[in-house]
Structures are given as structure tokens and as C-alpha cells.
Amino acid sequence: MERILSDLVSQCRTLLQADSGPEGRRQVAALLSDQLASPDVVAALVPPSTGERDLLYQDPDLGFCILAHNYTGPKSSSPHDHGPSWAIYAQARGETEMTDFELVTPAAEDRPGTVKAVRTYRLCPGDAHVYDEGDLHAPARSGPTSLLRIEGTDMSRVKRLRYEAIA
Template sequence: MAYTLDQIVADCRAALKKDNGAEGRNAVRKFVELACLDEDFVSTHLGPENDTPRKVLYEDEELGFCILVHVASPETGLPHGHGPTWAIYGIAAGVTEMTDWHCTELPEGRTPGKVVKVKSYELPRGTAHLYNEGDLHSSRREHEVRMIRVEGINLMGVRRPRYEALN
């Protein structure tokens, strides 16, 4: 049976209502993987006619989380966190290389923070990764990547500090 937007919304709501910590987020991560591997879900929301870099499919009024799809161009992104919230990156098509960073100096005002590289790893199709509050990461894509993401809150318009890589 196809995995639908209504179903992933219901699944995420139930999981996050029960537990907004590690357990609930890990459940959401698995629902994102399910959606990434579901041909109907992917063709409905991330089919060839979609070339939108960022599209919110659902925002939960009560719990605040949102489900988004992204069509991401090849790019090497900068190290960043997700401010006050967590984020789950799921790959529906393509491969993203992720790098985790450790902060050695906090950003202050207009001065970017300083970070050192911890590790890099690939997220292939069908995998989803959780970044908790404060987890710094960057992504690199050699080709287009189609993603499903869940954010703890909608970060549109939230200012995020910059970080400078030391290595």
C-alpha cells in the first residue's frame, strides 16, 4: 500500500506526541525513510515536474513540526545548525555527503563561530539522518538530490549564525 502524506503526518504526530525526545525522533526518522523509498510518495511530491528548492507539505499547528520536500542542486554547503530545533534529512533520490562539525568558538554578534571537521559520510537513497539541536553539519552534492525533511519547527525566517571551518 502506498505511503501517503496523510499517513506520514498521522505517524509523525503520534510518535512526537508520545515522545518528543530520542525515541519519537527516531520513529519519525524511520517514517521519513519509508516515504523516501515509497514510489508513490516520491512521484507525488518529488516527481520530475517538481523543481522547487523548498516546499512545505505540512505544518503541524499543535506540535510545530513540518514536513518539507527539497529539490537540491549540486552544491557544497556551509556548516550550520538548525537554531533552536532538530531536523531529519531523508534522501529520496541522489546521494548527499554530510559532514559533522564540532564548534570550538561560539558565534558572537556578526563574528562567525569556528568549527572543526569531525567526520564525513554518505547518505544514499532511502536513508534519513537526525540532527539534534546544536548538531552542526554541512552537505555536499555532486548531482541533484531530492529530499524529504522534517523540522521540529518551521525555520523559515529564523536567523541562523554563521560558522567558519578551521580545517
């Protein structure tokens, strides 16, 4: 685990130091996709003992966080973005049905924004998808799933705005 994680951290750091923008993130997503093809990596980074949100690593310089998630049953989220951050979802086990949304009316502190669905697609094991700042999405999982996520910053410290889907 320690070696596999430290190798992943060092590769992520190299890619994001070279390009912290969308292209660098896409390279990190490609790296995750490649890594998750290995059952040893999946077993090391997302063991069955993983909880719903385990922080594996936070980078002291670049701020990105590597998280492991294990859901033992169905788990869905309403439409959201990651505020000032980007995020990469990388599927390790099971399937996530992801829907992307476009913004209709912006959210405010006291009022949810409204969004409209634009496409739905599946994230299968080995698939990794980048959500840049403001990209609105909602994952739905009908059975057990495991995933790795990398966020650009520690989202547990960021206040999130709410969004409601409209037809």
C-alpha cells in the same frame, strides 16, 4: 499525494506526541526511511516539479514542518545547525555527502563561530538522519538530488548564526 502526505503527517504526529525528544525523532527518521523505499511515495511527496524548498505541511500544534527539496544540479551548504530546532534529512534521490562538525568557538550575532569536521558520510536514497538541536553539519551534493526534511519548527522565522570550518 494528499492521502500519502496526510498518512505521513498523522504517523509523525503520533510519534512526536508520544516522545518529542531524540528517541521520537529517531522513530520519525525510521518511518521516513521506510516510506521512501516506495517509489509511489517518492513520486507523490517529491515530484520532479518540486522546487528547492517547498513547504508541504506545518503542524499547528506541534510546530514541525515537512519540506520537500529538489536540486537540479550541485548544491552545498556551509556548516550550520538549526538553532533551537532539530531536523531530519531523508534522501529521496541522488546522494548527499554530509559532514558533521564539532564546535570550537561559539558564534555570536556579530562574529561567526568556528567548527572542526569530525566525520563525513553519504546519505543515499532511503537514508534518514537526525540532527538534534545544535548538531553542526554541512551537506554537499555533486549532482541532482531530492530529499524530504522535517524540521522541529519553522526555520524561516529563526535568525541563524554563522560558522566557519577550520582545519
